[in-house]
Amino acid sequence: xxxxxxxxxxxxxxxxxxxxxxxxxxxxxxxxxxxxxxxxxxxxxxxxxxxxxxxxxxxxxxxxxxxxxxxxxxxxxxxxxxxxxxxxxxxxxxxxxxxxxxxxxxxxxxxxxxxxxxxxxxxxxxxxxxxxxxxxxxxxxxxxxxxxxxxxxxxxxxxxxxxxxxxxxxxxxxxxxxxxxxxxxxxxxxxxxxxxxxxxxxxxxxxxxxxxxxxxxxxxxxxxxxxxxxxxxxxxxxxxxxxxxxxxxxxxxxxxxxxxxxxxxxxxxxxxxxxxxxxxx
Numbered sequence: 001x002x003x004x005x006x007x008x009x010x011x012x013x014x015x016x017x018x019x020x021x022x023x024x025x026x027x028x029x030x031x032x033x034x035x036x037x038x039x040x041x042x043x044x045x046x047x048x049x050x051x052x053x054x055x056x057x058x059x060x061x062x063x064x065x066x067x068x069x070x071x072x073x074x075x076x077x078x079x080x081x082x083x084x085x086x087x088x089x090x091x092x093x094x095x096x097x098x099x100x101x102x103x104x105x106x107x108x109x110x111x112x113x114x115x116x117x118x119x120x121x122x123x124x125x126x127x128x129x130x131x132x133x134x135x136x137x138x139x140x141x142x143x144x145x146x147x148x149x150x151x152x153x154x155x156x157x158x159x160x161x162x163x164x165x166x167x168x169x170x171x172x173x174x175x176x177x178x179x180x181x182x183x184x185x186x187x188x189x190x191x192x193x194x195x196x197x198x199x200x201x202x203x204x205x206x207x208x209x210x211x212x213x214x215x216x217x218x219x220x221x222x223x224x225x226x227x228x229x230x231x232x233x234x235x236x237x238x239x240x241x242x243x244x245x246x247x248x249x250x251x252x253x254x255x256x257x258x259x260x261x262x263x264x265x266x267x268x269x270x271x272x273x274x275x276x277x278x279x280x281x
Contacts, residue, residue, distance in 0.1 A: 058100035063270040065089050065098070066110060068264045073117055075133035083126035090114075090123055113262075132256060139252060146245055157231050164228045171221045178214045182207060191219050 121130040
């Protein structure tokens with residue numbers, strides 16, 4: 001049986017409507033998926049940026065902590081609230097509770113460094129009990145005192161040596177005089193060999209006395225020489241002590257240079273420059 005014209009038009013409209021509905025549903029689904037997908041990418045990018053910002057913030061705080069710690073040991077500790085803040089950070093770091101130290105690559109090296117510093121210069125209150133500036137000042141003062149002591153000992157040794165040389169010259173003159181007197185006595189004895197025997201014996205006794213005096217004088221010369229050698233050894237020991245002190249000062253300067261290089265590295269990484277008037281070469 002043939003369909004009526006009105007029914008055919010109604011079915012076509014229904015089909016067109018159904019097609020548009022399906023297309024609209026598909027398009028809406030696709031656009032919705034694309035929208036959610038783009039939002040997910042934005043969320044991931046935002047989360048990544050926030051993580052990177054947090055890492056950068058922790059890095060800045062970490063290197064600021066190392067920088068302020070290094071300055072504190074250089075006798076440039078912060079004052080007021082910053083000093084108390086640094087002391088709190090030191091305590092947290094020593095207890096492995098400093099938040100922004102977690103995950104830092106140089107944390108272990110920094111730990112060893114601070115342990116060494118605290119062993120030599122313990123942290124008390126809001127600052128180290130001793131700084132490199134104080135240690136250098138004390139060392140320089142010690143060097144000045146030692147140099148003064150060495151000069152004093154050297155001057156005393158020089159004076160003693162001069163006195164020994166003068167005494168030696170006097171003894172040599174006495175020996176020469178004794179030898180000349182002995183020679184004169186021998187000549188006189190030879191010339192007066194025919195004289196009275198008693199007189200000859202008396203003169204021989206005098207000769208013996210002069211000979212004993214000469215022996216004694218030579219013994220005094222030997223004693224003076226030994227004293228001079230002893231003083232020379234003491235002077236050599238003082239020179240050795242001074243060289244040792246210079247070696248210790250050079251070693252301390254080397255360690256100070258190492259600390260300065262580490263400090264410069266921290267400054268380079270943080271971008272915070274030290275006051276030029278406070279830098280050490």
